[in-house]
């Protein structure tokens with residue numbers, strides 16, 4: 001698919017991604033918006049997204065044009081591009097999606113069956129940005145578009161370290177680097193840097209973690225009282241589950257935090273394809289990838305952990321690990 005062929009006659013185009021947007025979501029939406037504004041100068045291109053981190057705001061080009069309050073005078077967009085998710089995760093942009101004349105879905109989540117009239121959903125791709133690159137014409141890229149795509153790829157591959165990183169991922173990233181943006185600074189600011197509060201709450205989560213299933217799994221949780229004590233928001237907890245999964249001997253990490261009484265947002269990480277955490281998250285109404293998935297569950301945390309533990313144990317037994 002080439003995106004310009006799909007949007008030739010469109011005068012109004014909306015772009016959005018999932019709630020709680022991450023680097024791949026914002027990067028793919030803004031790379032796409034800049035590309036369409038360059039190449040379809042007569043079209044109006046609107047991007048709708050929830051608020052995101054100041055690091056993304058600062059490093060991703062064009063974020064000053066994002067519509068965060070979801071107010072528009074366009075009733076029916078000629079086209080709606082749903083990036084890095086299926087339509088059910090669009091949040092307040094759902095209505096624009098439903099009313100659009102044409103819908104296009106570009107995504108790499110394995111649980112997404114493809115929700116658009118036109119779909120480019122490739123679960124083996126590292127990131128939506130890797131797919132967005134493929135629907136663009138290489139010779140029409142600019143430095144800002146390249147930088148935005150690179151930020152998304154860095155986010156979803158853990159700086160090209162996760163198993164979703166392929167030869168193609170590296171080839172595309174290498175091509176993007178030729179545009180000469182400051183990638184060491186981007187990687188540090190977008191990926192490695194943490195605020196003092198984030199470091200402290202990560203420390204708490206590590207201190208209070210427990211091993212189970214013969215040390216093959218690790219679990220930790222942060223309750224609302226602790227969140228309030230550190231004045232932490234949900235985005236301050238990003239990365240805790242992957243840090244837990246770095247524990248030697250652990251194949252699977254579960255991290256949860258309380259969003260309201262007895263409602264937990266659960267983040268799952270696996271270090272092996274033998275534990276498919278997307279399958280576990282799906283059982284609780286969530287989804288994701290084999291090695292990274294999440295869900296929101298309404299139950300006491302020990303019930304959640306007991307139920308998840310059984311499912312993980314089953315997978316480990318099936319693979320002869322336990």
Ligand SMILES: [Mn+2]
Pocket residue numbers: 024025084108127128156
């Ligand atoms: Mn993604």
